[in-house]
Amino acid sequence: MDTINRTELHSLLRSVAVVCLAGGILGISYGALAIGYGLPWWIPVLLSVAVVAGASEMMFVAIIGVGGSPWLAAAAGLLVNARHVPFGFQVAPVMGHGLRSILGAHAINDESTSFAIAGSSPAMRRLGFWACGVGIVLVWPLGTALGTWLGAFLGDLDRWGLDAVFPAMILALVIPKARAGGAVLTTAVVLGAAITVATASFLPAGLPELLSLAAVAFARPWRPATTEWELSS
Incomplete structure (x- = not known):
């Protein structure tokens, strides 16, 4: 049976607390800005319960806020959330089976996936x-x-x-991932931004964001990180 070192446990819980505090603060900004864009209060609250994915929710609300089509906003949010598919493969060993796996699927996000990969032991x-x-x-x-x-x-x-906070939030989410992904992923991010800027003046709101996702084709194919349980199996 796996054992958990007390020092490691305290360090982990502190890190989780800091991440959750940051998530709560970001949620406050997200809710306030959604209302500022003229959306009824229940839309961001419903999204925050059902989706639990900050980047896609911000994308959806930002597109709606500037007059974009709800269908384009939903499509953009879904495409941004497509990253959860590889995340699911990464965290499958820690989620368990049956009802736990269903509940665990709702808890998959960038932060929980990072903790699932970075742990020093299966426990x-x-x-x-x-x-x-x-x-x-x-x-x-x-x-x-x-x-x-x-x-x-x-x-x-x-x-x-x-009105500049949403773009700044999304940029803050993207930059660390681009830097960690190397030159190829950085190029894809820059190209995506260039497509958005170049087409925003003549395309309907929401469509430039969708077109910018074509830059993903220039990123490296996703490869699951080699984890300790894979090395020991």
Whole structure:
């Protein structure tokens, strides 16, 4: 049976707490900005409960906020969320089977997947995945709900300069992944941004974002990371 070192456990829980705190704060910003874009409060809250994927939710709300088609916004969000397919293969060994795997699928996100891969033992990987996954599932909707309440007091986004926050959030999510992915992935990100900027002036809102995803073809094919349990099997 796997054992968990007390020092490792404390370190893991501290890291999970910091990540969940950041997720809650981001959720507050997301909820407030969604209200600022004129959406009813229940839309970001419903998305935060059902989707639990910040980047795709922000993409959806941002496209709707600038007058884009809901269908284009949904398509863009789904394509951004397609990264969860390889994530599922990565975390399958720690999710278990049956009902646990169904619940675990809802807890898959960038952060919980990172903890599931980075753990020093199978027990630490399982604990990291579930602690972070469940934490984000709880704090993201709570932060979003609080943000929708605060958003009612913000008024016009342009007055506060908050219309730039969504793009900044998405950029903050993309840059570390591009740097970790090397020159090829960085090129794909830059090309995607260039496509968006070049087509935004004459295409309907939402379509430039969809077209920019064609740059993914220039990224390296996804390869699952070699993990300890694979090496020992």
